[in-house]
Amino acid sequence: MAIPLDQVRLWTHVSTEFAENCYVLCWPDHDRCVVVDPGLQIESVLELLEMERLTPVLILNTHGHADHIAGNEFLKAKWPAAPLLVGAGDAEMLIDPVQNLSAAFGLPVTSPPADQLVQQGDLVTADGWEFEVREAPGHSPGHVVYVCRQTSPNFVLGGDVLFQGSVGRTDFPGGSFEQLKQSIRTQLYSLPDETVVFSGHGPPTTTGREKRANTFVRGAD
DSSP states (O other): OOEEGGGSEEEEEEOTTTOBEEEEEEOTTOOEEEEEOOOSOHHHHHHHHHHHTOEEEEEEOSOOOHHHHTTHHHHHHHOTTSOEEEEGGGGGGGTOTTTTTOGGGTOOOOOOOOSEEEOTTOEEEETTEEEEEEEOOSSSTTOEEEEEOSEESOEEEEETSEETTEEOOOOSTTOOHHHHHHHIIIIITTSOTTOEEEESBSOOEEHHHHHHHOSSSOSOO
16 A cells, blocks of 8 residues: 655755755654765765664665765765665766766765666665666666655656756766657656656656646657
């Protein structure tokens, strides 16, 4: 039976530098959590986990850009048993500051290598959570999104693919607007209209809202 989404314990930490969203998710009355895209200013996330007495059982990266992976090292150091996942196409970005774009800012970021590389159709499970992996390239070559159908409404951890009223940048190395548009239509707009999209930047939205109103990629031309 689906759990109402508003009963899921969900925290959003927004880093100052790039306004990137790191999400911490926990089932009601549980103390084991999933951390999504731990980016910059990871100290605040660590403080939250300590204050709420939460133990990460899964670390999900939607893609390998520095603002979404900068906290991986700190989480893995403290909770080495929590698997770190990223899309297969972005695996090298975790360990290469040039590819993850941090070298260009003079503050090279590296992450431990992923414990598991995921691809289209994989089912990721941990402590009662189930996430379907969908490949959504365009912003980065190996970008993935994680769909959860255990809540009502369903939700997707969407990274930098689809935003409220906007879409992810495609001017980075490996980016392609045509790929991004295809990803949005096949991997996100194919989900039910009420599906909540927790994006990598900005407020949540729904697939239905964006199909109707997103001026970058509508549901149909």
